[in-house]
Amino acid sequence: MPDRSVRRTAVAAPNALAAQAGVDVVQLGGTAVDAALAAMAATFVSEPGIVSALGGAFIAIWPTDGDPVVVDGNVEMPGRGLPKERFGQGVREVWLDYAGGMTVHAGAGSVATPGAFAAMDLAHQHYGQAAWADVIAPAVHLARRGFRVGSASGSYLQQVGGGLFTFDPETRAQMIGSDGQPLGPGDDMTTERLAESLEQVAAEGAKVLYAGELGQRVADHVQAEGGLLTRADLTAYAAVIRPATVSRLGGWQIASNPPPSIGGPVLTAMLRLLGEESPSPEQILNVQRQVLTYRRDRLDTAPDLEEAGRELLEALSALRLTGLPTSQHTAHVSAVDSDGLACAITASAGYSSGVTVPGTGLLLNNCLGEPELNRRGLHALDPGTRLASNMAPTTARHGDGSTLAIGSPGADRITTALQQVLAQYAVVGRSLQEAIDHPRLHVRVLEGDQIHVEHEPDPQIEVVLARRDLPATAHEASSMYFGGVGAAHASAHGELSAAADPRRAAATAVG
Numbered sequence: 092m093p094d095r096s097v098r099r100t101a102v103a104a105p106n107a108l109a110a111q112a113g114v115d116v117v118q119l120g121g122t123a124v125d126a127a128l129a130a131m132a133a134t135f136v137s138e139p140g141i142v143s144a145l146g147g148a149f150i151a152i153w154p155t156d157g158d159p160v161v162v163d164g165n166v167e168m169p170g171r172g173l174p175k176e177r178f179g180q181g182v183r184e185v186w187l188d189y190a191g192g193m194t195v196h197a198g199a200g201s202v203a204t205p206g207a208f209a210a211m212d213l214a215h216q217h218y219g220q221a222a223w224a225d226v227i228a229p230a231v232h233l234a235r236r237g238f239r240v241g242s243a244s245g246s247y248l249q250q251v252g253g254g255l256f257t258f259d260p261e262t263r264a265q266m267i268g269s270d271g272q273p274l275g276p277g278d279d280m281t282t283e284r285l286a287e288s289l290e291q292v293a294a295e296g297a298k299v300l301y302a303g304e305l306g307q308r309v310a311d312h313v314q315a316e317g318g319l320l321t322r323a324d325l326t327a328y329a330a331v332i333r334p335a336t337v338s339r340l341g342g343w344q345i346a347s348n349p350p351p352s353i354g355g356p357v358l359t360a361m362l363r364l365l366g367e368e369s370p371s372p373e374q375i376l377n378v379q380r381q382v383l384t385y386r387r388d389r390l391d392t393a394p395d396l397e398e399a400g401r402e403l404l405e406a407l408s409a410l411r412l413t414g415l416p417t418s419q420h421t422a423h424v425s426a427v428d429s430d431g432l433a434c435a436i437t438a439s440a441g442y443s444s445g446v447t448v449p450g451t452g453l454l455l456n457n458c459l460g461e462p463e464l465n466r467r468g469l470h471a472l473d474p475g476t477r478l479a480s481n482m483a484p485t486t487a488r489h490g491d492g493s494t495l496a497i498g499s500p501g502a503d504r505i506t507t508a509l510q511q512v513l514a515q516y517a518v519v520g521r522s523l524q525e526a527i528d529h530p531r532l533h534v535r536v537l538e539g540d541q542i543h544v545e546h547e548p549d550p551q552i553e554v555v556l557a558r559r560d561l562p563a564t565a566h567e568a569s570s571m572y573f574g575g576v577g578a579a580h581a582s583a584h585g586e587l588s589a590a591a592d593p594r595r596a597a598a599t600a601v602g
Contacts, residue, residue, distance in 0.1 A: 098430060104425075113130035123428035123432040128219065135230060139248065140256070147203070147480065148207035151434065153488055159335035161334075165478060166206055169321060169474060170321070171327065172321060202455045211297065231289045231293060234282040240274050243596045249273050249274075259445050291305055308450070308451060310324070319459075327475065338362045340513055345362060378510070380536070421481075431583075437482040439482060459478075494580070498577065501573065504574045523580055546566065574592070577592060
Protein backbone atom coordinates (compact mmCIF):
# COMPACT_ATOMS: atom_id res chain seq x y z
CA MET A 92 0.00 0.00 0.00
CA PRO A 93 1.50 3.38 -0.96
CA ASP A 94 2.32 5.85 1.82
CA ARG A 95 -0.50 8.41 1.48
CA SER A 96 1.41 10.89 3.68
CA VAL A 97 3.89 11.45 0.84
CA ARG A 98 2.37 12.80 -2.35
CA ARG A 99 3.40 10.91 -5.48
CA THR A 100 2.49 11.41 -9.13
CA ALA A 101 2.22 9.66 -12.46
CA VAL A 102 3.00 11.60 -15.62
CA ALA A 103 2.65 10.86 -19.33
CA ALA A 104 4.49 13.34 -21.56
CA PRO A 105 6.02 13.67 -25.05
CA ASN A 106 9.51 12.70 -23.85
CA ALA A 107 11.42 11.43 -20.83
CA LEU A 108 12.88 14.86 -20.00
CA ALA A 109 9.40 16.38 -19.71
CA ALA A 110 7.99 13.45 -17.74
CA GLN A 111 10.86 13.61 -15.24
CA ALA A 112 10.36 17.37 -14.85
CA GLY A 113 6.81 16.66 -13.69
CA VAL A 114 7.84 14.02 -11.17
CA ASP A 115 10.65 16.19 -9.81
CA VAL A 116 8.44 19.17 -9.00
CA VAL A 117 6.11 16.99 -6.92
CA GLN A 118 9.13 16.01 -4.81
CA LEU A 119 9.38 19.75 -4.04
CA GLY A 120 5.82 19.83 -2.68
CA GLY A 121 3.90 20.13 -5.93
CA THR A 122 0.58 18.68 -7.01
CA ALA A 123 -0.45 16.93 -10.23
CA VAL A 124 -1.16 20.38 -11.63
CA ASP A 125 2.38 21.51 -10.86
CA ALA A 126 3.65 18.27 -12.44
CA ALA A 127 1.68 18.81 -15.64
CA LEU A 128 2.75 22.47 -15.84
CA ALA A 129 6.43 21.62 -15.33
CA ALA A 130 6.24 18.85 -17.91
CA MET A 131 4.57 21.13 -20.46
CA ALA A 132 7.08 23.97 -19.87
CA ALA A 133 9.87 21.43 -20.46
CA THR A 134 8.06 20.27 -23.60
CA PHE A 135 8.07 23.84 -24.93
CA VAL A 136 11.85 23.58 -24.91
CA SER A 137 12.43 19.95 -25.84
CA GLU A 138 9.96 19.55 -28.72
CA PRO A 139 11.13 22.36 -31.06
CA GLY A 140 8.84 22.97 -34.02
CA ILE A 141 6.09 20.78 -32.57
CA VAL A 142 5.05 23.27 -29.89
CA SER A 143 6.35 26.50 -28.34
CA ALA A 144 5.81 28.77 -25.37
CA LEU A 145 3.90 31.36 -27.41
CA GLY A 146 0.97 29.20 -28.47
CA GLY A 147 -2.35 28.30 -26.90
CA ALA A 148 -3.39 25.67 -24.36
CA PHE A 149 -6.31 24.14 -22.54
CA ILE A 150 -5.78 22.79 -19.01
CA ALA A 151 -8.34 20.31 -17.68
CA ILE A 152 -8.34 19.90 -13.89
CA TRP A 153 -10.45 17.71 -11.62
CA PRO A 154 -9.77 18.79 -8.01
CA THR A 155 -9.93 16.26 -5.21
CA ASP A 156 -12.84 18.10 -3.56
CA GLY A 157 -14.54 20.04 -6.33
CA ASP A 158 -16.08 20.00 -9.76
CA PRO A 159 -13.99 19.62 -12.92
CA VAL A 160 -12.87 22.77 -14.71
CA VAL A 161 -10.93 23.74 -17.81
CA VAL A 162 -8.59 26.72 -17.96
CA ASP A 163 -9.02 28.21 -21.44
CA GLY A 164 -5.72 29.60 -22.68
CA ASN A 165 -6.52 29.29 -26.37
CA VAL A 166 -5.15 31.81 -28.85
CA GLU A 167 -7.13 34.88 -29.89
CA MET A 168 -7.49 36.97 -33.01
CA PRO A 169 -5.19 40.02 -32.63
CA GLY A 170 -5.36 43.44 -34.26
CA ARG A 171 -6.84 45.78 -31.67
CA GLY A 172 -6.63 49.39 -32.86
CA LEU A 173 -5.24 48.60 -36.32
CA PRO A 174 -6.78 50.00 -39.53
CA LYS A 175 -8.71 47.58 -41.76
CA GLU A 176 -6.10 47.72 -44.49
CA ARG A 177 -3.58 45.99 -42.20
CA PHE A 178 -5.67 42.81 -42.14
CA GLY A 179 -4.79 40.20 -44.73
CA GLN A 180 -1.15 41.33 -44.75
CA GLY A 181 2.12 40.06 -43.31
CA VAL A 182 1.80 36.41 -44.36
CA ARG A 183 3.63 34.18 -46.77
CA GLU A 184 2.36 30.95 -48.26
CA VAL A 185 4.59 27.98 -47.43
CA TRP A 186 4.25 24.51 -48.88
CA LEU A 187 4.87 21.83 -46.28
CA ASP A 188 5.86 18.36 -47.37
CA TYR A 189 3.99 16.98 -44.38
CA ALA A 190 0.94 14.74 -43.86
CA GLY A 191 0.51 14.37 -47.60
CA GLY A 192 1.44 17.97 -48.34
CA MET A 193 -0.33 21.23 -47.53
CA THR A 194 -0.06 24.99 -47.88
CA VAL A 195 -0.10 27.10 -44.72
CA HIS A 196 0.31 30.78 -44.00
CA ALA A 197 3.46 31.64 -42.07
CA GLY A 198 5.20 34.90 -41.16
CA ALA A 199 4.26 37.59 -38.66
CA GLY A 200 0.75 37.93 -40.05
CA SER A 201 0.00 34.33 -39.01
CA VAL A 202 0.66 35.04 -35.32
CA ALA A 203 -2.33 34.89 -32.96
CA THR A 204 -2.38 36.28 -29.44
CA PRO A 205 -0.81 33.50 -27.31
CA GLY A 206 -2.52 32.19 -24.19
CA ALA A 207 -0.63 29.13 -23.00
CA PHE A 208 1.45 30.75 -20.27
CA ALA A 209 -1.47 32.88 -19.08
CA ALA A 210 -3.46 29.67 -18.58
CA MET A 211 -0.55 27.92 -16.89
CA ASP A 212 -0.06 30.82 -14.47
CA LEU A 213 -3.78 30.91 -13.63
CA ALA A 214 -3.92 27.14 -13.09
CA HIS A 215 -0.91 27.36 -10.79
CA GLN A 216 -2.45 30.16 -8.75
CA HIS A 217 -5.60 28.12 -8.07
CA TYR A 218 -4.36 24.53 -7.96
CA GLY A 219 -0.57 24.53 -7.56
CA GLN A 220 1.44 24.27 -4.36
CA ALA A 221 5.06 24.28 -5.54
CA ALA A 222 6.79 27.61 -6.11
CA TRP A 223 6.23 28.95 -9.61
CA ALA A 224 9.99 29.28 -10.08
CA ASP A 225 10.37 25.57 -9.28
CA VAL A 226 7.72 24.72 -11.89
CA ILE A 227 9.63 26.57 -14.62
CA ALA A 228 13.14 25.64 -13.46
CA PRO A 229 13.42 22.31 -15.37
CA ALA A 230 12.58 24.07 -18.64
CA VAL A 231 15.23 26.72 -17.96
CA HIS A 232 17.77 24.02 -17.18
CA LEU A 233 16.97 22.09 -20.37
CA ALA A 234 17.24 25.17 -22.55
CA ARG A 235 20.59 26.16 -21.07
CA ARG A 236 22.19 22.71 -20.73
CA GLY A 237 20.90 21.49 -24.06
CA PHE A 238 19.22 18.28 -25.15
CA ARG A 239 19.10 15.87 -28.03
CA VAL A 240 16.29 16.46 -30.50
CA GLY A 241 13.75 13.64 -30.31
CA SER A 242 12.29 11.59 -33.13
CA ALA A 243 8.97 13.44 -33.45
CA SER A 244 10.34 16.99 -33.44
CA GLY A 245 13.44 15.99 -35.42
CA SER A 246 11.39 14.37 -38.15
CA TYR A 247 9.13 17.42 -38.33
CA LEU A 248 12.09 19.81 -38.55
CA GLN A 249 13.55 17.82 -41.41
CA GLN A 250 10.25 17.62 -43.29
CA VAL A 251 9.30 21.30 -43.12
CA GLY A 252 12.48 23.13 -42.09
CA GLY A 253 13.63 23.98 -45.60
CA GLY A 254 10.54 26.09 -46.24
CA LEU A 255 9.38 27.15 -42.80
CA PHE A 256 12.53 27.71 -40.77
CA THR A 257 14.90 29.39 -43.22
CA PHE A 258 13.41 32.79 -44.10
CA ASP A 259 13.80 34.29 -40.61
CA PRO A 260 17.46 34.72 -39.54
CA GLU A 261 16.80 34.10 -35.82
CA THR A 262 14.86 30.92 -36.54
CA ARG A 263 17.37 29.76 -39.10
CA ALA A 264 20.22 30.11 -36.61
CA GLN A 265 18.33 27.91 -34.14
CA MET A 266 16.81 25.25 -36.38
CA ILE A 267 19.31 24.85 -39.24
CA GLY A 268 22.65 23.13 -38.74
CA SER A 269 26.09 24.26 -39.92
CA ASP A 270 25.68 22.04 -42.99
CA GLY A 271 22.65 24.04 -44.11
CA GLN A 272 20.23 21.21 -43.29
CA PRO A 273 17.49 21.27 -40.64
CA LEU A 274 18.36 19.61 -37.36
CA GLY A 275 17.06 16.08 -36.98
CA PRO A 276 16.64 13.26 -34.46
CA GLY A 277 19.66 12.90 -32.20
CA ASP A 278 21.15 16.32 -32.97
CA ASP A 279 22.18 18.45 -30.01
CA MET A 280 20.35 21.73 -29.39
CA THR A 281 20.87 24.49 -26.83
CA THR A 282 18.73 27.63 -26.55
CA GLU A 283 20.44 30.07 -24.23
CA ARG A 284 18.22 33.01 -25.18
CA LEU A 285 15.10 30.96 -24.54
CA ALA A 286 16.56 30.01 -21.16
CA GLU A 287 16.93 33.71 -20.34
CA SER A 288 13.33 34.42 -21.37
CA LEU A 289 12.02 31.55 -19.28
CA GLU A 290 14.04 32.82 -16.32
CA GLN A 291 12.14 36.08 -16.62
CA VAL A 292 8.86 34.16 -16.67
CA ALA A 293 9.99 32.19 -13.60
CA ALA A 294 10.93 35.36 -11.74
CA GLU A 295 8.05 37.66 -12.75
CA GLY A 296 5.23 35.30 -13.68
CA ALA A 297 3.41 35.06 -16.99
CA LYS A 298 2.55 38.76 -16.85
CA VAL A 299 6.00 39.54 -18.25
CA LEU A 300 4.81 38.04 -21.55
CA TYR A 301 1.67 40.17 -21.59
CA ALA A 302 2.17 43.48 -19.83
CA GLY A 303 5.92 43.31 -19.25
CA GLU A 304 9.18 43.74 -21.11
CA LEU A 305 9.02 40.43 -22.98
CA GLY A 306 5.52 41.14 -24.19
CA GLN A 307 6.59 44.53 -25.52
CA ARG A 308 9.44 42.94 -27.46
CA VAL A 309 7.11 40.32 -28.93
CA ALA A 310 4.47 42.83 -30.03
CA ASP A 311 6.97 45.35 -31.38
CA HIS A 312 8.70 42.71 -33.49
CA VAL A 313 5.44 41.36 -34.90
CA GLN A 314 4.37 44.90 -35.80
CA ALA A 315 7.72 45.65 -37.43
CA GLU A 316 7.31 42.48 -39.55
CA GLY A 317 3.81 43.42 -40.74
CA GLY A 318 1.76 41.25 -38.37
CA LEU A 319 -1.34 42.08 -36.35
CA LEU A 320 -0.36 41.33 -32.75
CA THR A 321 -0.20 44.55 -30.69
CA ARG A 322 0.68 45.46 -27.12
CA ALA A 323 -3.04 46.10 -26.61
CA ASP A 324 -3.83 42.51 -27.62
CA LEU A 325 -1.36 41.14 -25.09
CA THR A 326 -2.43 43.36 -22.19
CA ALA A 327 -6.11 42.58 -22.86
CA TYR A 328 -5.63 38.81 -22.96
CA ALA A 329 -7.04 36.83 -20.03
CA ALA A 330 -7.18 33.09 -19.47
CA VAL A 331 -10.61 31.91 -18.35
CA ILE A 332 -11.63 29.14 -15.94
CA ARG A 333 -14.75 27.43 -17.29
CA PRO A 334 -16.86 24.58 -15.89
CA ALA A 335 -16.01 21.42 -17.78
CA THR A 336 -18.55 19.62 -19.97
CA VAL A 337 -19.27 16.25 -18.34
CA SER A 338 -20.53 13.03 -19.90
CA ARG A 339 -20.81 9.46 -18.62
CA LEU A 340 -19.22 6.35 -20.11
CA GLY A 341 -19.18 3.05 -18.28
CA GLY A 342 -18.63 3.82 -14.61
CA TRP A 343 -16.79 7.04 -15.42
CA GLN A 344 -17.71 10.71 -15.43
CA ILE A 345 -15.63 12.25 -18.19
CA ALA A 346 -14.92 16.00 -18.25
CA SER A 347 -13.56 17.93 -21.22
CA ASN A 348 -13.35 21.51 -22.43
CA PRO A 349 -16.61 23.36 -23.09
CA PRO A 350 -17.47 25.83 -25.88
CA PRO A 351 -16.01 27.94 -27.48
CA SER A 352 -13.65 25.00 -27.99
CA ILE A 353 -14.61 22.65 -30.83
CA GLY A 354 -12.64 19.65 -29.59
CA GLY A 355 -14.42 19.30 -26.24
CA PRO A 356 -18.01 19.41 -27.54
CA VAL A 357 -17.15 17.09 -30.45
CA LEU A 358 -15.57 14.53 -28.10
CA THR A 359 -18.54 14.83 -25.73
CA ALA A 360 -20.94 14.23 -28.61
CA MET A 361 -19.02 11.16 -29.74
CA LEU A 362 -18.96 9.67 -26.24
CA ARG A 363 -22.64 10.34 -25.57
CA LEU A 364 -23.68 8.81 -28.88
CA LEU A 365 -21.64 5.67 -28.24
CA GLY A 366 -23.77 4.75 -25.25
CA GLU A 367 -22.95 1.97 -22.81
CA GLU A 368 -22.76 -1.08 -25.10
CA SER A 369 -19.42 -2.46 -26.29
CA PRO A 370 -18.73 -0.45 -29.46
CA SER A 371 -18.13 -2.16 -32.78
CA PRO A 372 -15.99 -0.62 -35.53
CA GLU A 373 -19.20 0.05 -37.44
CA GLN A 374 -20.72 1.94 -34.52
CA ILE A 375 -17.54 3.98 -34.06
CA LEU A 376 -17.50 4.78 -37.78
CA ASN A 377 -21.18 5.82 -37.77
CA VAL A 378 -20.76 8.08 -34.75
CA GLN A 379 -17.68 9.74 -36.22
CA ARG A 380 -19.44 10.30 -39.53
CA GLN A 381 -22.46 11.84 -37.83
CA VAL A 382 -20.55 14.12 -35.47
CA LEU A 383 -17.83 15.21 -37.92
CA THR A 384 -20.40 16.00 -40.62
CA TYR A 385 -22.23 18.16 -38.10
CA ARG A 386 -18.94 19.82 -37.24
CA ARG A 387 -18.21 20.61 -40.88
CA ASP A 388 -21.68 22.00 -41.52
CA ARG A 389 -22.37 23.81 -38.24
CA LEU A 390 -19.18 24.46 -36.28
CA ASP A 391 -16.19 25.07 -38.57
CA THR A 392 -17.60 28.26 -40.08
CA ALA A 393 -19.77 29.41 -37.19
CA PRO A 394 -19.39 33.13 -36.36
CA ASP A 395 -19.95 32.39 -32.65
CA LEU A 396 -18.22 29.17 -31.56
CA GLU A 397 -19.55 29.38 -28.01
CA GLU A 398 -23.15 29.50 -29.19
CA ALA A 399 -22.55 26.83 -31.85
CA GLY A 400 -20.97 24.50 -29.31
CA ARG A 401 -23.90 24.94 -26.92
CA GLU A 402 -26.30 24.17 -29.77
CA LEU A 403 -24.49 20.89 -30.40
CA LEU A 404 -24.77 19.81 -26.77
CA GLU A 405 -28.40 20.94 -26.54
CA ALA A 406 -29.22 19.00 -29.72
CA LEU A 407 -27.86 15.85 -28.10
CA SER A 408 -30.07 16.32 -25.05
CA ALA A 409 -33.17 17.15 -27.10
CA LEU A 410 -32.68 14.04 -29.23
CA ARG A 411 -32.03 11.86 -26.14
CA LEU A 412 -28.61 10.98 -27.46
CA THR A 413 -29.98 9.11 -30.51
CA GLY A 414 -28.63 11.36 -33.24
CA LEU A 415 -27.65 14.78 -34.44
CA PRO A 416 -29.35 17.19 -36.80
CA THR A 417 -28.07 16.81 -40.10
CA SER A 418 -3.49 20.47 -35.25
CA GLN A 419 -0.38 17.50 -35.83
CA HIS A 420 1.18 20.33 -34.00
CA THR A 421 0.02 19.84 -30.50
CA ALA A 422 1.65 18.37 -27.43
CA HIS A 423 -0.08 16.73 -24.51
CA VAL A 424 0.76 16.03 -20.86
CA SER A 425 -1.33 14.02 -18.38
CA ALA A 426 -0.71 13.87 -14.62
CA VAL A 427 -2.47 12.49 -11.55
CA ASP A 428 -1.29 12.42 -7.97
CA SER A 429 -1.87 10.10 -5.05
CA ASP A 430 -4.32 12.62 -3.53
CA GLY A 431 -6.63 12.07 -6.51
CA LEU A 432 -6.03 15.38 -8.31
CA ALA A 433 -5.99 15.02 -12.12
CA CYS A 434 -4.63 17.44 -14.71
CA ALA A 435 -4.43 17.19 -18.51
CA ILE A 436 -2.84 19.88 -20.70
CA THR A 437 -2.90 20.10 -24.48
CA ALA A 438 -0.95 22.93 -26.12
CA SER A 439 -0.50 24.04 -29.72
CA ALA A 440 1.47 26.62 -31.67
CA GLY A 441 0.11 25.55 -35.05
CA TYR A 442 2.71 24.60 -37.63
CA SER A 443 4.89 27.54 -36.43
CA SER A 444 5.08 30.98 -38.01
CA GLY A 445 8.79 30.51 -38.69
CA VAL A 446 9.42 33.82 -36.87
CA THR A 447 11.52 34.11 -33.69
CA VAL A 448 11.57 37.31 -31.64
CA PRO A 449 15.20 38.56 -31.72
CA GLY A 450 17.15 38.06 -28.51
CA THR A 451 14.44 35.97 -26.80
CA GLY A 452 14.50 32.50 -28.37
CA LEU A 453 10.69 32.71 -28.49
CA LEU A 454 9.30 31.11 -31.65
CA LEU A 455 5.88 32.49 -32.59
CA ASN A 456 2.76 30.48 -33.44
CA ASN A 457 0.99 30.48 -36.83
CA CYS A 458 -2.52 29.75 -35.54
CA LEU A 459 -4.00 32.39 -37.89
CA GLY A 460 -2.42 30.47 -40.75
CA GLU A 461 -3.79 26.99 -40.02
CA PRO A 462 -6.35 26.28 -42.77
CA GLU A 463 -8.36 23.83 -40.67
CA LEU A 464 -8.86 26.35 -37.85
CA ASN A 465 -9.70 29.34 -40.07
CA ARG A 466 -12.49 28.02 -42.29
CA ARG A 467 -13.96 31.51 -42.64
CA GLY A 468 -10.77 32.78 -44.23
CA LEU A 469 -7.58 34.64 -43.36
CA HIS A 470 -7.99 37.30 -40.65
CA ALA A 471 -11.79 36.98 -40.82
CA LEU A 472 -12.49 37.20 -37.07
CA ASP A 473 -12.89 40.28 -34.90
CA PRO A 474 -9.93 41.09 -32.61
CA GLY A 475 -10.34 39.40 -29.24
CA THR A 476 -12.22 36.38 -30.60
CA ARG A 477 -10.99 32.98 -29.45
CA LEU A 478 -10.00 30.79 -32.40
CA ALA A 479 -11.38 27.33 -33.06
CA SER A 480 -9.46 24.46 -31.50
CA ASN A 481 -9.36 20.68 -31.81
CA MET A 482 -7.72 20.30 -28.40
CA ALA A 483 -9.62 18.18 -25.89
CA PRO A 484 -7.63 17.49 -22.69
CA THR A 485 -9.83 15.36 -20.46
CA THR A 486 -10.07 14.34 -16.82
CA ALA A 487 -12.31 11.61 -15.43
CA ARG A 488 -13.49 10.20 -12.13
CA HIS A 489 -14.88 6.71 -11.49
CA GLY A 490 -17.54 5.81 -8.98
CA ASP A 491 -14.93 3.86 -7.01
CA GLY A 492 -12.83 7.01 -6.51
CA SER A 493 -10.24 6.41 -9.24
CA THR A 494 -9.10 9.38 -11.32
CA LEU A 495 -7.79 9.68 -14.87
CA ALA A 496 -6.09 12.37 -16.96
CA ILE A 497 -5.93 11.76 -20.69
CA GLY A 498 -5.45 13.58 -23.98
CA SER A 499 -3.75 13.51 -27.35
CA PRO A 500 -2.10 15.63 -30.03
CA GLY A 501 -3.13 15.08 -33.64
CA ALA A 502 -5.28 17.90 -35.11
CA ASP A 503 -8.74 16.57 -36.05
CA ARG A 504 -7.70 13.06 -34.97
CA ILE A 505 -7.58 14.18 -31.32
CA THR A 506 -11.28 13.60 -30.71
CA THR A 507 -11.52 10.36 -32.68
CA ALA A 508 -8.45 8.93 -30.91
CA LEU A 509 -9.88 9.77 -27.48
CA GLN A 510 -13.31 8.45 -28.45
CA GLN A 511 -11.86 5.05 -29.25
CA VAL A 512 -9.42 4.81 -26.34
CA LEU A 513 -12.04 5.84 -23.78
CA ALA A 514 -14.56 3.39 -25.24
CA GLN A 515 -12.06 0.52 -25.12
CA TYR A 516 -11.08 1.41 -21.55
CA ALA A 517 -14.35 2.48 -19.94
CA VAL A 518 -16.82 0.22 -21.78
CA VAL A 519 -14.93 -2.78 -23.18
CA GLY A 520 -12.77 -3.06 -20.05
CA ARG A 521 -9.30 -3.22 -21.57
CA SER A 522 -6.36 -2.00 -19.54
CA LEU A 523 -5.28 1.58 -20.16
CA GLN A 524 -2.28 0.50 -22.24
CA GLU A 525 -4.33 -2.04 -24.19
CA ALA A 526 -6.95 0.60 -24.94
CA ILE A 527 -4.28 2.97 -26.26
CA ASP A 528 -2.63 0.24 -28.35
CA HIS A 529 -5.91 -0.92 -29.94
CA PRO A 530 -6.25 -0.27 -33.74
CA ARG A 531 -8.01 2.98 -34.68
CA LEU A 532 -9.99 4.45 -37.52
CA HIS A 533 -10.73 8.03 -38.50
CA VAL A 534 -13.50 9.33 -40.75
CA ARG A 535 -12.65 12.21 -43.09
CA VAL A 536 -15.78 14.05 -44.16
CA LEU A 537 -15.68 15.14 -47.81
CA GLU A 538 -18.11 17.16 -49.92
CA GLY A 539 -21.77 16.34 -49.56
CA ASP A 540 -22.36 13.00 -47.85
CA GLN A 541 -19.08 11.45 -48.97
CA ILE A 542 -16.52 10.13 -46.50
CA HIS A 543 -13.09 8.53 -46.62
CA VAL A 544 -11.98 6.19 -43.84
CA GLU A 545 -8.38 6.13 -42.63
CA HIS A 546 -7.57 3.05 -40.57
CA GLU A 547 -4.92 0.85 -39.04
CA PRO A 548 -4.77 -2.89 -39.83
CA ASP A 549 -7.68 -4.68 -38.14
CA PRO A 550 -9.85 -7.52 -39.50
CA GLN A 551 -13.06 -6.18 -37.91
CA ILE A 552 -12.57 -2.73 -39.42
CA GLU A 553 -11.76 -4.20 -42.81
CA VAL A 554 -14.92 -6.35 -42.81
CA VAL A 555 -17.09 -3.28 -42.21
CA LEU A 556 -15.36 -1.28 -44.94
CA ALA A 557 -15.73 -4.11 -47.45
CA ARG A 558 -19.40 -4.74 -46.64
CA ARG A 559 -20.28 -1.05 -47.00
CA ASP A 560 -17.94 -0.51 -49.95
CA LEU A 561 -16.43 2.59 -48.37
CA PRO A 562 -13.34 4.30 -49.79
CA ALA A 563 -10.49 3.83 -47.35
CA THR A 564 -6.75 4.11 -46.82
CA ALA A 565 -4.92 1.48 -44.81
CA HIS A 566 -2.05 2.82 -42.71
CA GLU A 567 0.71 0.86 -41.06
CA ALA A 568 0.14 -0.43 -37.54
CA SER A 569 0.54 2.19 -34.80
CA SER A 570 0.63 5.05 -37.30
CA MET A 571 1.48 8.53 -36.04
CA TYR A 572 -1.46 9.80 -38.11
CA PHE A 573 -3.89 8.59 -35.44
CA GLY A 574 -2.60 10.78 -32.61
CA GLY A 575 -0.53 10.03 -29.54
CA VAL A 576 -2.68 9.42 -26.47
CA GLY A 577 -1.06 9.85 -23.06
CA ALA A 578 -2.85 8.93 -19.84
CA ALA A 579 -2.20 8.86 -16.11
CA HIS A 580 -4.31 6.97 -13.57
CA ALA A 581 -4.68 6.95 -9.80
CA SER A 582 -6.69 4.28 -8.00
CA ALA A 583 -8.88 5.11 -5.04
CA HIS A 584 -6.03 3.82 -2.82
CA GLY A 585 -3.44 6.11 -4.41
CA GLU A 586 -1.78 3.51 -6.62
CA LEU A 587 -0.37 5.24 -9.70
CA SER A 588 0.21 4.25 -13.30
CA ALA A 589 0.68 5.90 -16.68
CA ALA A 590 0.42 4.78 -20.30
CA ALA A 591 1.88 6.25 -23.49
CA ASP A 592 1.08 5.75 -27.14
CA PRO A 593 3.45 3.72 -29.34
CA ARG A 594 2.33 5.88 -32.28
CA ARG A 595 4.55 8.76 -31.12
CA ALA A 596 7.70 9.22 -29.11
CA ALA A 597 6.43 9.49 -25.55
CA ALA A 598 7.40 8.69 -21.99
CA THR A 599 5.88 7.97 -18.61
CA ALA A 600 7.22 8.47 -15.12
CA VAL A 601 5.89 7.55 -11.69
CA GLY A 602 7.47 8.86 -8.54
